[in-house]
Amino acid sequence: MPRPTAPTTVHDSLVLEPRDVRFDWSQLPLHWIPDEPMATHTINVLHLLLPEGERWFVKVFKDALPMIRDDQLREEVLGFIGQEAIHAEAHQEVLDHLLGQGLDPRPYVRQVTWLFRRILGDKPGLTPAQRRENIIERVAFVAAIEHFTAFLGNWALNSPGLDRAKADPTMLDLLRWHGAEEVEHRSVAFDLMVHLDPGYLRRVRGMLISGPLLVHLWARGARFLLAADPTLEGRIKPTWREAQVNGRRGLLPQPGRMARSALRYFRPGYHPTQEGSSSQALSYLATSPAARAAAS
Template structure:
């Protein structure tokens, strides 16, 4: 692995916090299948992570002292979740900064992502306050929805050899595979926090269903807009230069469309993230990556 790894499990959680230090100085301009469209699609996903994962951390920290979360095992999981997400934010910030050298203003995209999150949660808080819905509940249910989205994408990365083959740079391959492993390690933590506080009743279910619909819409619009911006910077915002990426991601068996059934699984009233068993997949990849 092209990164220094320092593993800490002092919290005694079921998964560790790994401190990573990737070097992005030699990452080529088009590191995904040597294609501008695919590279920019993945780069703009990375642009969403720093602010998005800080939102996850803030949402969980805001409720971690709730009396219904007194179970010491769950508290250890929360601490490890926060540690992993903080590390994801750190490494994607480092990659995003390296992309600036190619003339891509990823920092502005990060800031715009934060604005989308803050504006969306502010509007929802105002609209739903008369129904007894707090900002803490909105933030936590939004985090549940987005954590499911990232876990599903991560599992697809780990099990689909066609998707893995698009990485023509070893550092980027290792960054995304490490991130994918950890997203599945902690995929149930926030959901367990949410249900411990708010239960599994109609109100809790309705809120998480609404959160998933809104989150998916905002992600699609924001990430697509960012991708178009980067393609425009390279003078490649054309059908010719975009069609491979669009087919790879959104064709009938594309990377994103293949995940629709699992994303929709979130709407089952009795859904739980661990219904999808990725234990063996994670064990194989941790061995492969030296984690």
């Protein structure tokens, strides 16, 4: 079994700052990419998954804090927790706005909540050794999911197709602010996993479970939103072919590129700093309207 190489120390001066952003959704149209309901709702799945998912990230990392033996990593994990908590609330506001526009996301969200709280949540009756193992396993799931969120964040920062399509600027700022922070903290979950268990098998298992689950949830969420959209009356159904077309147009991440990114995670020498650009992420955060307003 191959062993991963030790990650290069690249974050000696990394300070993760939770930015308490606010967005005004009062003018957000239901199809915020004009005349593109499928692309709109495919991205809207993030608003269904992320509030409960990121609250779960926060819970898992809080459980892992007493197990961390490195002061710098502990500070990064605390910053990660702060950023993810704000991400969850920002996306929750979009869900509330969708409900006000006649699209009820609650049936799907209830299923997501059940998954994260009952299936991936705490297991009662574990011994201390079993509880430690359960926490490390869930950290590995988070690390794999964070690989995808960093990929999506990097895509959002480099998606001129959304600008060409005249996507709503407030939603674009949310996606790019969130994406920039995902790129900024892309190494934290992976570094925590390696700190708790440097074994290659743990990483592989985390991706083999989390990757297909995430794809399934996203496809199911897109079907749900298109079916629940009161303006469509069930006329549009998502297909992989349409996803590929929208990917080539720059309205969605290209499925093939996402798959190749997932495969890179299995390389023994992989480290998240090989994906995306911290300088680009920080440059966007310096200009993001929401982040600048929060800083002032």
